[in-house]
Amino acid sequence: MARTFLPFAAPSLGEEEITEVIETLRSGWITTGPKTQRFEAEFAEYMGCKHAVAVNSCTAALHLGLHAVGLRPGDSVITSPLTFAATAEVIHYFRAHPVFVDIDPHTLNIDPGKIRSCLEHPKQKRRFRAVIPVHIGGLPCEMEAILDTAKENGLKVVEDAAHALPARHKGKMVGTIGDITAFSFYANKNITTGEGGMATTDNDQYAETMRIMRLHGISKDAWKRYTAKGSWYYEIHEPGFKYNMTDIAAAIGIHQLKKCDDFYERRERIARMYDQGLANVDEILLPPRCPRVSEDPENGSQHAWHLYVIRLNLKRLTISRGEFIDLLKERGIGTSVHFIPLHMQPYYRKKYGYRAEDFPHARAAYERIVSLPIYPKMTDADVNDVISAVKETIFAHRRRASVPAYPRETAEVAL
Numbered sequence: 001m002a003r004t005f006l007p008f009a010a011p012s013l014g015e016e017e018i019t020e021v022i023e024t025l026r027s028g029w030i031t032t033g034p035k036t037q038r039f040e041a042e043f044a045e046y047m048g049c050k051h052a053v054a055v056n057s058c059t060a061a062l063h064l065g066l067h068a069v070g071l072r073p074g075d076s077v078i079t080s081p082l083t084f085a086a087t088a089e090v091i092h093y094f095r096a097h098p099v100f101v102d103i104d105p106h107t108l109n110i111d112p113g114k115i116r117s118c119l120e121h122p123k124q125k126r127r128f129r130a131v132i133p134v135h136i137g138g139l140p141c142e143m144e145a146i147l148d149t150a151k152e153n154g155l156k157v158v159e160d161a162a163h164a165l166p167a168r169h170k171g172k173m174v175g176t177i178g179d180i181t182a183f184s185f186y187a188n189k190n191i192t193t194g195e196g197g198m199a200t201t202d203n204d205q206y207a208e209t210m211r212i213m214r215l216h217g218i219s220k221d222a223w224k225r226y227t228a229k230g231s232w233y234y235e236i237h238e239p240g241f242k243y244n245m246t247d248i249a250a251a252i253g254i255h256q257l258k259k260c261d262d263f264y265e266r267r268e269r270i271a272r273m274y275d276q277g278l279a280n281v282d283e284i285l286l287p288p289r290c291p292r293v294s295e296d297p298e299n300g301s302q303h304a305w306h307l308y309v310i311r312l313n314l315k316r317l318t319i320s321r322g323e324f325i326d327l328l329k330e331r332g333i334g335t336s337v338h339f340i341p342l343h344m345q346p347y348y349r350k351k352y353g354y355r356a357e358d359f360p361h362a363r364a365a366y367e368r369i370v371s372l373p374i375y376p377k378m379t380d381a382d383v384n385d386v387i388s389a390v391k392e393t394i395f396a397h398r399r400r401a402s403v404p405a406y407p408r409e410t411a412e413v414a415l
């Protein structure tokens, strides 16, 4: 019997957000203004970083971040193929080139060893300016190794933390580690403003550049020019972009941020329920776990659980990944796939001549991954429905051949 459809993702918005938006509309100040400033200050405090620059998407934050670190036409930027369009698209905005290196098959994050071998390859001719690690699903990348390699090779680190709020790597908040970190507040993200993003940094110059460039490259605090304290006079120092956050969005963000830790607790609990409920299903590999901050404050990490990605052992099943997704849908369970690797997309295949097998771990992961629903609004009954639907679908389509099982326990990652 199909249940009422459980969407793959849904935001958790309460009366606080609604009241603050109404108050903002009534205030007469609806675009960038005091609410955006407050959201930035509170975000920086929550993060423990010096600057937080609010923008209208994570894509904008990545673009501004690459601009701030000085990406130039013809430069190259290393990133993961297993990511969303935005991560590599922004590199093209500069007429620069994304260079993919494969993922670690265990974590699904970029493999730091492969970053090093790419940079230090004897025949390497490219001019690399930056690396964009993507904390896929909210599991932090191995940042120490990435930072060391970047430093030794003169690269800046602009993190794609669209999935990673609140995440920690070895006790440190993601958002305080690389040169610049970009967050997303898109509708399905861990906190939302409908559309929105934030760039964090401890570097004054980067923050200043991003603040100016997010609003047409015009002089500091351009948004104030229509207030009693502002001045009509402004200067354009560089042609910029239209990336500023509105106060209507910030009004939502202020309250979402207050709930960020509670949202995280709920996501974590759902992940634990999935871990337990699916532990004995040999046809599934569960997502990797990292040693928790609560267990080891200095060396522990925190998975933000934006996604709960299982991998199907297709050799043990009589159905494909696509059929598995369709069968879950028939049972009223929404799922998704994160992501179709970029190097397998027509644009990248044509422009750079990439073949699917160039990044075998990204390709192999792609063929097996399914993201299960995970968001604070889900009830325990919803989670149990997903567990039952997954198990029953798997059990009904088991292949009885003797193919090796995935390891039974949830994989542990030493990050």
Ligand SMILES: Cc1ncc(COP(=O)(O)O)c(C=O)c1O
Binding pocket: 056, 057, 058, 059, 060, 083, 084, 086, 087, 134, 160, 162, 163, 183, 184, 185, 186, 196, 197
């Ligand atoms: C890994 C990753 N990076 C960047 C983005 C872009 O975020 P936004 O929609 O806020 O621009 C997304 C959006 O889903 C994402 O998943």
